[in-house]
Amino acid sequence: MAGARTDRPVSPLRGPRRRYSRCAITPPRINVARSLLPLSSTPPHPPSPSPVAPSRSSCSPPPFACCLMASIAGSAVSFAKPVKAINTNSLSFSGPRRGNAFLRLQPVPMRFAVCCSAKQDTVEKVCEIVKKQLAVPEGTEVCGTTKFSDLGADSLDTVEIVMGLEEEFQISVEETSAQAIATVEDAATLIDKLVSAKSS
């Protein structure tokens, strides 16, 4: 049972094209096909922290954290698409979210946090809930660094995911906190925080 999306045509968005995953826990897999693409953008460099407001700040979570994690993991850091690292300073609009409710993808303050601050267990549970909600096809990778927007989640999906997480972890998520969630990892970190606050 594929979940909520049975009525929708299965879009190729969830198709066999491998998502370039950069999980900090598992060794990052470099998608070979993508690495053959010409690098039209400038070589990767760590972006300088940009002001969150007013005008052109990015709405993506700190992708360079992934760069750091990958280098720590000792893998070849020859990212095919360093675009994410460069994007952070040059975006001027908000992304293609279905419903577009600013529910997430608010400019997240640049975090240079290197480690996954969320427990792996939590991350996995979040991935499961997300996969079920979005009817992600078998074989598509969903991990800590996966962005909800990359999975095509719209605002209704997001609130259902949040509700699912609340039920699973017996927590209550405020709208302000929910809005700051951009990746699976963000959700997991928030959950851990709320769970430990509850038990303390």
Added chain:
Amino acid sequence: MRHHHLLLRCRAMPLLPLPPRTLRVSGGLVHHRLIRCHGMPIPRRTPGVSGGRLFASLPLPPPLQSPREVHVWYLCPDELNNQSQLNMYEELLSPSEREYADSMKATMLRKDVVLSRALLRTTLSRYTGCKIDPRSFEFKKNKFGKPEVLWPLDDSTAEQPLHFNISHTTSLIACGIAINAHIGIDVEEKKRNTTKNILSLARRYFTPSEVDSLAEISDSDAQRKEFLKLWTLKEAYVKALGMGFSGAPFSTFSIMLETSKGIRISKTSNASRPGYDHLSENWLFTLAELNSSHYMSVCIEDSSRSQGPEDSPAPVGLKVWKTVPFVEDTLVSGTEAVKLIA
């Protein structure tokens, strides 16, 4: 070099004459970066595509008559598969937008990014008399992330600022335009299903009165549709306010559909907590069914004085076009394709 031979069948209203623009001219060259000058060639990005020639073929829409009028332009991504057309749209994007599109790993999402930016830019160009190249628009975000046009300081269109808002579903991307009024728009597929039970979703996110009105509906399909209508209306309000989901949590305001005065909004007691003073009720709503497949909600600011409870707010003047930018525009409001619900 052959340029694109574009078939243009516009059934919108006839073109209106525009007052001549005054340009700052110095030494014979136009310095205003937004104005296309016949003397200066527009830098070409690919051979055969002349941005200037293309955007001049966008027909002028009828002007927005009042702050209560909303024009909506939408396109259906599934119907736009002509790669050369898509490339043409991509040409309109700014470098950062193109980078953002490139960062999308899924092809469909990438196409949606390109289409939605192209739709926005071409629509804005139409409403500035087709004198501004779609590629020239720049945008800024307010502190909550709501995008707005960054008008150049000396541009005369800044006197009557255009406001826009975009909404996507997999099968439809809509852009709403209003003049002098903040606008929010939300579109949702009618057949959209939820994984969670409707009433439990409503209990978690909606207000008690809305939950009650949903609980009264016995047929589950009708209940689901009612939920979606409320959802799009609430979403349109939040987007119009421009303060993000947390600026106006769904539980702080109620939307009533079935009143004799059309759609009304009222704040709940939740909203009397500090931090929600900005929640205002002077907003006009309209809800329509598009092509029998989508619900579309539009919310605009009501700046008129007559806002007493006895006064019935004048209806929002809604005009809707289905568009394939540069190819075909079809006025669909007033036909079966747009059915006003409220």
